[in-house]
Amino acid sequence: MFTDFKLMDDRPVYIQVKDYMKRLITKGALQANQKLPSTRELGMLLNVSRNTVVAAYADLEEEDLIYVERGKGNFVTPSAVGVTDAEALQVSWQVDWKQHLNELARTAEEEDIMKRGIRSAQGMISFTSIAPDEKLFDMNNFRRAFLDRMSLEGDIVLNYGYAKGYKPLIDYLLRYMENKGVDLAGKDILITNGFTEGLDIVLSSLNKKHGRILCENPTHHTALKNFKLHGFAITGVDIEPDGISLQKLELALSQQAFDLAYLVPSYQNPTGIVMSHEKRIAAARLLARHGVPILEDGFNEELRYSGSHVAPLIACGGGSNSIIYAGSYSKILFPGLRVGWLLADKELIDYLVSVKRARTIHTSTLDQSVLYQYLHNGYFEKYLKRAKAEYKRKYELAVQCCHSFIPCQRLSGDGGLHLFLEFEKEFDTRALLDSCRDKGVIFTPGTIFYTDGGGSNTMRLGFSRVADEDIIKGTKRIGEAVLQMM
Amino acid sequence: MFTDFKLMDDRPVYIQVKDYMKRLITKGALQANQKLPSTRELGMLLNVSRNTVVAAYADLEEEDLIYVERGKGNFVTPSAVGVTDAEALQVSWQVDWKQHLNELARTAEEEDIMKRGIRSAQGMISFTSIAPDEKLFDMNNFRRAFLDRMSLEGDIVLNYGYAKGYKPLIDYLLRYMENKGVDLAGKDILITNGFTEGLDIVLSSLNKKHGRILCENPTHHTALKNFKLHGFAITGVDIEPDGISLQKLELALSQQAFDLAYLVPSYQNPTGIVMSHEKRIAAARLLARHGVPILEDGFNEELRYSGSHVAPLIACGGGSNSIIYAGSYSKILFPGLRVGWLLADKELIDYLVSVKRARTIHTSTLDQSVLYQYLHNGYFEKYLKRAKAEYKRKYELAVQCCHSFIPCQRLSGDGGLHLFLEFEKEFDTRALLDSCRDKGVIFTPGTIFYTDGGGSNTMRLGFSRVADEDIIKGTKRIGEAVLQMM
Numbered sequence: 001m002f003t004d005f006k007l008m009d010d011r012p013v014y015i016q017v018k019d020y021m022k023r024l025i026t027k028g029a030l031q032a033n034q035k036l037p038s039t040r041e042l043g044m045l046l047n048v049s050r051n052t053v054v055a056a057y058a059d060l061e062e063e064d065l066i067y068v069e070r071g072k073g074n075f076v077t078p079s080a081v082g083v084t085d086a087e088a089l090q091v092s093w094q095v096d097w098k099q100h101l102n103e104l105a106r107t108a109e110e111e112d113i114m115k116r117g118i119r120s121a122q123g124m125i126s127f128t129s130i131a132p133d134e135k136l137f138d139m140n141n142f143r144r145a146f147l148d149r150m151s152l153e154g155d156i157v158l159n160y161g162y163a164k165g166y167k168p169l170i171d172y173l174l175r176y177m178e179n180k181g182v183d184l185a186g187k188d189i190l191i192t193n194g195f196t197e198g199l200d201i202v203l204s205s206l207n208k209k210h211g212r213i214l215c216e217n218p219t220h221h222t223a224l225k226n227f228k229l230h231g232f233a234i235t236g237v238d239i240e241p242d243g244i245s246l247q248k249l250e251l252a253l254s255q256q257a258f259d260l261a262y263l264v265p266s267y268q269n270p271t272g273i274v275m276s277h278e279k280r281i282a283a284a285r286l287l288a289r290h291g292v293p294i295l296e297d298g299f300n301e302e303l304r305y306s307g308s309h310v311a312p313l314i315a316c317g318g319g320s321n322s323i324i325y326a327g328s329y330s331k332i333l334f335p336g337l338r339v340g341w342l343l344a345d346k347e348l349i350d351y352l353v354s355v356k357r358a359r360t361i362h363t364s365t366l367d368q369s370v371l372y373q374y375l376h377n378g379y380f381e382k383y384l385k386r387a388k389a390e391y392k393r394k395y396e397l398a399v400q401c402c403h404s405f406i407p408c409q410r411l412s413g414d415g416g417l418h419l420f421l422e423f424e425k426e427f428d429t430r431a432l433l434d435s436c437r438d439k440g441v442i443f444t445p446g447t448i449f450y451t452d453g454g455g456s457n458t459m460r461l462g463f464s465r466v467a468d469e470d471i472i473k474g475t476k477r478i479g480e481a482v483l484q485m486m
Numbered sequence: 487m488f489t490d491f492k493l494m495d496d497r498p499v500y501i502q503v504k505d506y507m508k509r510l511i512t513k514g515a516l517q518a519n520q521k522l523p524s525t526r527e528l529g530m531l532l533n534v535s536r537n538t539v540v541a542a543y544a545d546l547e548e549e550d551l552i553y554v555e556r557g558k559g560n561f562v563t564p565s566a567v568g569v570t571d572a573e574a575l576q577v578s579w580q581v582d583w584k585q586h587l588n589e590l591a592r593t594a595e596e597e598d599i600m601k602r603g604i605r606s607a608q609g610m611i612s613f614t615s616i617a618p619d620e621k622l623f624d625m626n627n628f629r630r631a632f633l634d635r636m637s638l639e640g641d642i643v644l645n646y647g648y649a650k651g652y653k654p655l656i657d658y659l660l661r662y663m664e665n666k667g668v669d670l671a672g673k674d675i676l677i678t679n680g681f682t683e684g685l686d687i688v689l690s691s692l693n694k695k696h697g698r699i700l701c702e703n704p705t706h707h708t709a710l711k712n713f714k715l716h717g718f719a720i721t722g723v724d725i726e727p728d729g730i731s732l733q734k735l736e737l738a739l740s741q742q743a744f745d746l747a748y749l750v751p752s753y754q755n756p757t758g759i760v761m762s763h764e765k766r767i768a769a770a771r772l773l774a775r776h777g778v779p780i781l782e783d784g785f786n787e788e789l790r791y792s793g794s795h796v797a798p799l800i801a802c803g804g805g806s807n808s809i810i811y812a813g814s815y816s817k818i819l820f821p822g823l824r825v826g827w828l829l830a831d832k833e834l835i836d837y838l839v840s841v842k843r844a845r846t847i848h849t850s851t852l853d854q855s856v857l858y859q860y861l862h863n864g865y866f867e868k869y870l871k872r873a874k875a876e877y878k879r880k881y882e883l884a885v886q887c888c889h890s891f892i893p894c895q896r897l898s899g900d901g902g903l904h905l906f907l908e909f910e911k912e913f914d915t916r917a918l919l920d921s922c923r924d925k926g927v928i929f930t931p932g933t934i935f936y937t938d939g940g941g942s943n944t945m946r947l948g949f950s951r952v953a954d955e956d957i958i959k960g961t962k963r964i965g966e967a968v969l970q971m972m
Contacts, residue, residue, distance in 0.1 A: 010634075012864035019665055026667035026797070059867070064795055079763065082667035082797035087767045088804025093774035095808045097834040100745070100779065105691035105837045112840040114649065134641035142644070143636055148496075150629055155620035158628070158820040163600065179505055181512035181568035193679060193846040200845050205591035222844070229844055259586070277565065281573045288579035293586065309550055311512070311568035318574025322581045334644040336851035348583040351591045354598040358708070358715055359686050360679040364850045365822035378498035381545070 001029065002037070002045040013048055014055035020046070021056060025065055025080050032078035036066060104229055111225045118433065118442045125474035127443040130269070130417045130462040131335055136387050138379065142334070145374035157369045163357035164349075165191025165341070166368035172375055177325070177343050181315035188349040190356060191363045193338040195297065195328040196222055201355050202260075202295055202324060202342065203230040210257040216244050218449030218458070220269045220297065223262055232259070236451030239268065241412065243275025246282050253290040261292045265313055267300040270449045270460040271420045272413025277310050284316045284323070298327040300416045302384060305392040314343060321345035329371070331417065332387060333380065337367040391417060391464060398463040398471050405479030407486070417464035420446070422457060423482070429459040435481040441474045487515065488523070488531040499534055503542035506532075511551055511566050518564035522552060590715055597711040604919065604928045611960035613929040616755070616903045616948040617821055622873050624865065628820070631859035643855045649843035650835075651677025651827070652854035658861055663811070663829050667801035674835040676842060677849045679824040681783065681814040682708060687841050688746075688781055688810060688828070689716040696743040700778065702730050704935030704944070706755045706785070709748055718745070722937030725754065727898065729761025732768050739776040747778045751799055753786040756935045756946040757906045758899030763796050770802045770809070784813040786902045788870060791878040800829060807831035815857070817903065818873060819866065823853040877903060877950060884949040884957050891965030893972070903950035906932070908943060909968070915945040921967040927960045 005020050007013065024030045037045060039053040046053075057074055060066045065080040109115070120126040149157060164170065170189045178184050192198040203226055213227050217236025227234050237252050238245045243265065263283070265275040275283070287294055296313040314325040321344070328340035342352060356362070374380060398419055402411050406421065413419035423429065429445040436442065446458030463471055491506050493499065510516045523531060525539040532539070543560055546552045551566040595601070606612040635643060650656065656675045664670050678684040689712055699713050703722025713720050723738050724731045729751065749769070751761040761769070773780055782799040800811040807830070814826035828838060842848070860866060884905055888897050892907065899905035909915065915931040922928065932944030949957055 008862075011862050012867075015864045015867055019661070022665045023661075026665055026801075062871075063790075077795075080795050082795075083767070083802050083804065085804070087802065088669075088806075091767060091770040091774055091803040092806040093777075093803070093808045094806055095779055095831065097807070097831055097837070100693060100695075101691055101834075101837055102693040105841055108691075108840040108844045109837050112843060114843060115840065131646045134645040137641050137644050139636060139640045139644075142640070143633065146632055147629065150625060154625045154628070155623050158623050158625075158822040159620040160617045160821040175505070179508045179512055183574075193850075196844070197846045205587055205594075207586060207588035209586075226844055281569070281577060284577040288577055291579075293581055304549075309563075309566050309568075315512075316569050316573065317577040317579070318569065318571070320574075320578040320580055321583070322579045334852075335646040336644040338846060338848070338850045345581065345583055348587075351583070351587055351595050354594040354601065355591055357598060357600060358594045358682070358712055360683045360824060360846070362824070364679075364824045364853045366820075366856070367850045367852055370852070376494075376497050378501045381498075381501055385548075 002042070005046045014052045014059070017042075017046060017048060017052055017056035018059045021060055022065060025076055026082050028081060030076050032076055032081045034076045035072075036074040036076070038073060107229055108225075111228065113221060113448055118437070118444070120442055123440060125441045125466060125470045125477075127441070127461040127463065127466060127474060129465050130331070131465060132332060132387070132417070133390070133465050136383075136390060137334065138383050141377070141379040141383070142370070142374060145377060145379060146370045148377070149369045149373040157365050161362045161365040161368070163362045164353045165189065165363060166365055166372060168376070169368045169372040172372055173327070173341055173343070177314075177327075181311040182325075182343065183315070183319050185319050186321055186346050187343055188346040190342045190349050190352050191368060192340045192342060192356065193360060193363050194330055194340040195299070195326050196226075196340075197338075197360070198326040198340050198342045199223060199226055199295070201352050201359065202326075203227065203232070205352060205355050206259055208232065208259060210259050212256060212258050213260045213262055214252060214258045214292065215262040215451065216264060216268060217451045218270055218446060218455055219262070219451070220264060220299070221448045223297070224449070224451065227262075234451045239271055239273055241273065243273060243279040244283055246279065246286065249283060249286055253286060253292070258290075258292045260295055261287050262295045262297065263313060264297040264299050266298070266310065267303055267414060267416030269299055270418065270444070270446060272416050272418055274310060274414040280310070280313050280316050284313055288317070288320070288322060294323045296323055296325045298325055300331050302332050303388065303391065303416045305388060305395060305415045321348075324348070332384065333371075337371055339363060339367050339371050394463050394466075394468070394471065397468060398461065398475070401472055401475035402461070405475045407479065407482055418460050418462040421459050421461065425457055427457040427485070429457060432459070432478070432481055432485060435485065436478055439477040439481060441477045443478070488528070491532045500538045500541035500545070503528075503532060503534060503538055504545045507542060507546060508551060511562055512568050514567060516562050518562055518567045520562045521558075522560040522562065524559060593715055594711075597714065599707060599934055604923070604930070606928060609926065611927045611952060611956045611963075613927070613947040613949065613952060613960060615951050616817070617951060618818060618873070618903070619876070619951045622869075622876060623820065624869050627863070627865040627869070628856070628860060631863060631865060632856045634863070635855045635859040643851050647848045647851040647854070649848045650839045651675065651849060652851055652858060654862070655854045655858040658858055659813070659827055659829070663800075663813075667797040668811075668829070669801070669805050671805050672807055672832050673829055674832040676828045676835050676838050677854060678826045678828060678842065679846060679849050680816055681785070681812050681826040682712075683824075683846070684812040684826050684828045685709060685712055685781070687838050687845065688812075689713065689718070691838060691841050692745055694718065694745060696745050698742060698744050699746045699748055700738060700744045701748040701937065702750060702754060703937045704756055704932060704941055705748070705937070706750060706783065707934045709783070710935070710937065713748075720937045725757055725759055727759060729759060729765040730769055732765065732772065735769060735772055739772060739778070744776075744778045746781055747773050748781045748783065749799060750783040750785050752784070752796065753789055753900060753902030755785055756904065756930070756932060758902050758904055760796060760900045766796070766799050766802050770799055774803070774806070774808055780809045782809055782811045784811055786817050787813075788818050789874065789877065789902045791874060791881060791901045807834075810834070818870065819857075823857055825849060825853050825857050880949050880952075880954070880957065883954060884947065884961070887958055887961035888947070891961045893965065893968055904946050904948040907945050907947065911943055913943040913971070915943060918945070918964070918967055918971060921971065922964055925963040925967060927963045929964070
């Protein structure tokens with residue numbers, strides 16, 4: 001005994017000794033009423049100072065895990081030994097959990113592409129990520145924002161907050177959305193744990209009168225997954241170079257009724273296409289006429305590299321209340337901070353606040369308040385300029401490389417952090433992936449983004465975290481593999 | 487125009503000027519192709535330096551909101567004006583959102599006690615909160631933990647993490663739970679956005695073979711609300727001074743089948759009762775025999791002021807897998823950080839990870855990593871000692887005051903941050919609350935904690951955030967009101 005004690009770095013040693021002894025006691029390695037080594041003995045056995053053991057024993061006594069007999073030493077408190085083998089045996093029961101899980105849990109597991117996704121091996125060039133490049137993060141300003149907020153109201157920030165969100169952040173975002181042309185009258189904001197929770201809360205709260213959602217085809221995989229998890233049928237409408245096909249949208253609306261339309265008008269995932277201003281108005285008008293509310297995914301809206309500002313869909317309706325906007329800074333700023341928001345009709349938000357409270361009480365106030373301070377201090381503007389310059393460079397390089405090396409039929413992506421490639425109908429990007437993986441390059445085959453099982457001739461190339469030379473090398477190798485397959 | 491510009495503190499002025507102009511443009515106060523004031527003019531109008539306006543105009547141009555004509559000045563980009571009134575009119579449509587919301591959203595709103603709760607007015611003594619006292623937070627060590635973690639791997643912490651959670655925190659918690667006597671073989675941990683998300687994920691994933699959950703009566707209101715939201719019927723089993731009544735538990739199990747038992751064995755909310763070791767074994771055995779898995783709420787387990795350590799339920803089953811443990815540091819440490827965990831069967835956790843990913847991608851890595859560092863550095867141990875000493879003092883004072891001033895039939899609460907009072911059957915604590923509110927004191931009437939509409943003669947007194955003199959004053963006034971009503 002006492003030979004397997006190993007010291008960790010940067011953790012007080014007396015706590016490590018205490019934890020170690022606690023483990024021996026609760027594991028039954030030390031018996032009830034057993035005498036412990038003296039502080040001097042244990043110090044020598046564990047190679048720590050006697051004072052350290054004294055402090056550890058004091059804590060163990062305070063926690064009633066050991067007791068002291070004056071002049072005799074320290075002993076294990078009988079109740080601290082916990083559960084005996086005989087007791088555990090009485091309670092023992094193995095559950096077959098799979099039998100206790102429902103459709104939702106099983107579908108969530110089946111549709112979890114992160115579990116079935118393409119794994120990147122050491123040294124591989126991976127185009128699968130569309131997360132921001134952490135090398136661009138400005139840690140100094142982030143630290144400053146944290147320290148600023150903490151010194152202003154650290155104690156408040158660390159205690160319970162409101163389900164609706166952190167007030168200064170909500171006010172900031174309201175102004176931010178107003179500056180995008182949104183009429184705020186009758187609207188309000190709910191802060192969520194990123195875009196995904198916003199989507200989930202909306203889908204959880206909508207009734208399934210028609211049981212069907214309309215979206216672009218292809219579209220964001222997480223959205224498709226969550227539509228399925230919530231039991232909605234999905235109708236996908238094809239995308240053209242300037243956004244959703246109005247003709248096909250009208251056709252779909254004439255054929256079926258929908259509970260919701262989910263649209264990603266800017267730098268759409270996966271196609272990277274930006275819906276034109278005219279199309280936004282026309283699409284919103286068509287959906288309004290057919291009585292279909294819109295959930296607008298503001299995904300990557302900030303990552304405009306060129307061309308002019310396009311007002312979000314929610315700005316198109318003026319004072320009307322039929323559009324819900326889901327925003328997030330995750331894709332550009334810090335995804336590790338889970339902060340997104342829903343901007344929508346006040347009465348609707350009031351219901352969603354209650355759903356949010358039942359789900360997660362509120363979004364981390366630490367995340368919200370540090371993000372607020374970061375935005376308020378103007379650090380975001382500075383960061384965005386730098387990040388956009390860098391991503392624009394990468395974007396242009398990636399476009400150029402694709403044109404030069406990959407013989408695809410169509411390349412799309414007006415900005416953002418990824419490009420979308422289409423090959424001839426018969427071409428199979430899953431087979432291409434197999435071949436590329438052998439060459440040390442991976443990407444995301446397009447099928448997971450399709451609502452109709454299509455897209456086997458498409459792929460998404462995320463370039464945000466790929467070094468310049470790897471963008472060149474990687475696209476070259478993909479191009480070679482394509483040519484070999486053709 | 488330009489008269490309503492107001493400067494905020496601590497935000498770069500050029501950004502404020504830019505935002506102000508952006509608003510004028512997107513709001514249509516400035517027309518397409520309209521000439522903007524010169525930088526000198528606008529500087530004078532807004533009372534800022536000319537250089538500030540130059541920087542603001544440069545950004546507006548970079549964002550394509552204005553354009554420059556050499557020698558002529560700056561003009562509003564037509565597309566920046568956004569949506570015209572005529573366009574907005576086409577899209578205009580008012581949705582009656584209530585008609586689009588389902589049962590879940592409506593029930594969440596109806597059962598949202600935070601919306602209907604007792605509001606505390608200025609100067610009132612409020613016993614409604616059971617949140618920790620933020621005056622006890624040790625901001626310095628929290629800051630230190632943040633800075634430590636940031637310097638070690640800030641960039642990683644701020645980018646995407648894993649749905650399962652932050653690895654160092656998971657490893658820490660596994661050891662932490664092992665030290666409580668839990669056999670970790672075949673078990674794993676999922677990090678959640680506090681206890682509530684853990685509960686919600688479990689309830690979302692369980693099939694409703696019997697559609698019924700068993701719990702203590704009274705119990706945690708959020709749990710009751712979420713059982714209802716997930717469509718489960720509820721059977722409450724009475725509590726005795728040493729925990730759930732085994733006789734009534736056995737009776738309930740013989741009468742009906744259950745999908746799950748939800749138990750709060752330590753410092754139960756609202757009664758504050760600790761279930762004895764023997765009862766834990768006996769209750770777990772009964773439930774195993776009847777094939778009912780357990781969700782154990784580790785609520786406030788750390789807030790033991792006296793008496794000996796009691797092993798959690800999940801430690802009672804040894805290597806069996808039928809108990810899910812939901813833990814959280816929120817009630818003692820920092821509720822503003824939303825971090826909780828589920829410890830359960832590995833296979834089950836693997837499914838719940840996918841549900842979690844579909845819900846919120848992952849819990850804030852910032853929260854997780856700073857909490858990890860705080861725990862690792864041993865700050866938690868130090869804080870807990872100080873907090874426990876303070877809460878113990880308050881607890882003892884509150885107990886003494888209740889005994890002295892409030893003529894109740896039963897007072898319970900073995901620790902934690904609240905006490906529970908029962909009066910004679912006919913006594914109505916809602917009427918008492920009305921009377922107390924007039925005297926400037928509020929508390930939580932017990933009915934919301936009951937599964938069967940009972941508890942109208944009970945109340946919960948949270949003392950964690952009430953000053954000593956207010957505990958004395960408040961309980962005195964409650965006692966006077968009780969005597970008046972009797």
